[in-house]
Amino acid sequence: MTESINKDHFEIRLAQEEEIQLLCDLAAGEGWNPGLRDIECFYQADRTGFYIGILKGEPIGCISAVKYGNNYGFVGFYIIREPWRGKGFGLAIWDHALASLKGRIIGLDGVVDQQDNYIKSGFKLAHRNIRFEGKAKALTSKASSLVDVKNLPFEQVAAFDAGCFFEERKAFLKAWLGEEGHMGFAAVEDQQLKGYGLIRPYCDGYKTGPLFADNSGVANDIFNGLCAEIEGSNIILDVPENNADGLLLAERYELVQSFETARMYKGGSVDLPLDRVYGITSFELG
Incomplete structure (x- = not known):
């Protein structure tokens, strides 16, 4: 798997350390209230686990696909900015993240109204977090x-x-x-x-x-x-x-x-x- 893909001027690539704050900024914009210094710690979990989607030079989305040991992975920060939703960019960045975790058991904590979409990707409900x-x-x-x-x-x-x-x-x-x-x-x-x-x-x-x-x-x-x-x-x-x-x-x-x-x-x-x-x-x- 390559580290980046290009399709119609859309690129998905690894976030560099100086870019990692973008993920928390996008999450904050969604009302997710991340911890003020979460992202610096998250980046230490797996420096190869954070991706940004860039359209014509502008970051429009992100996702994390963090690896734990040899057997597990966890997906988070799955965000596409509002103007570009429903245009296929989200699916592209989603597929890219899952491909990076191929062969592992993959977990996520998704919003409830997206469960059906996750099921289509092969995920099964384990429990809710309140x-x-x-x-x-x-x-x-x-x-x-x-x-x-x-x-x-x-x-x-x-x-x-x-x-x-x-x-x-x-x-x-x-x-x-x-x-x-x-x-x-x-x-x-x-x-x-x-x-x-x-x-x-x-x-x-x-x-x-x-x-x-x-x-x-x-x-x-x-x-x-x-x-x-x-x-x-x-x-x-x-x-x-x-x-x-x-x-x-x-x-x-x-x-x-x-x-x-x-x-x-x-x-x-x-x-x-x-x-x-x-x-x-x-x-x-x-």
């Missing part, structure tokens, strides 16, 4: 088990993260943990890591992700601690619908459903431990 929003408010004092996740050995955090995700994602995670403005807690009991969660700023508050925990009590301790750090600010939590305890967590903190996505896979199924996933990392990277 976005909850509200004001951050700690319900209890900070749990004694909580420590700043950045103070733990990185390999310990990476190993726990891999057990709740497709597989290891060390380059991304190192950037995610270290990014300015990203705050996180881990729950440690008897020197064992039981869960961790991060919040990061977006234009109108903070987004949670990930929030991984061995059980609901640990998840509550972590989320309560995160809320205490940003008391009164807007907070977002994206919960897999299959995690009943995660839905109860959102209800306990009086968060209100505002949006949902369809988690879908192509090329096979993924048996993620959703009972440990109380907040997905992002709709863009899974």
Whole structure:
């Protein structure tokens, strides 16, 4: 597969590092509210996984197709700017992204009204993710088990993260943990890591992700601690619908459903431990 294609003055090519912010700008224009510094971290996940579509020198769309290890991929940032929709450019950039992930199980978190189109491309629904929003408010004092996740050995955090995700994602995670403005807690009991969660700023508050925990009590301790750090600010939590305890967590903190996505896979199924996933990392990277 070539790195770029040309058709009627339309080119699809890899985004260079200095161009990567364009993807977040287009997402913000769609009202997706990406984290303020998400894209720099996303780029560390796979520098060959971000594409822009250019028509006669003007960028009109984008998509990401990030590779995880040898077996998985995830599609996000699928956007064509309004004036050029319905003209075939979206399908071209979509096909290009899927081709770059050939032979892998491919996941995505798509808007619900596009499910039929994804099904036509071979995707199958796995579950929904529900976005909850509200004001951050700690319900209890900070749990004694909580420590700043950045103070733990990185390999310990990476190993726990891999057990709740497709597989290891060390380059991304190192950037995610270290990014300015990203705050996180881990729950440690008897020197064992039981869960961790991060919040990061977006234009109108903070987004949670990930929030991984061995059980609901640990998840509550972590989320309560995160809320205490940003008391009164807007907070977002994206919960897999299959995690009943995660839905109860959102209800306990009086968060209100505002949006949902369809988690879908192509090329096979993924048996993620959703009972440990109380907040997905992002709709863009899974």
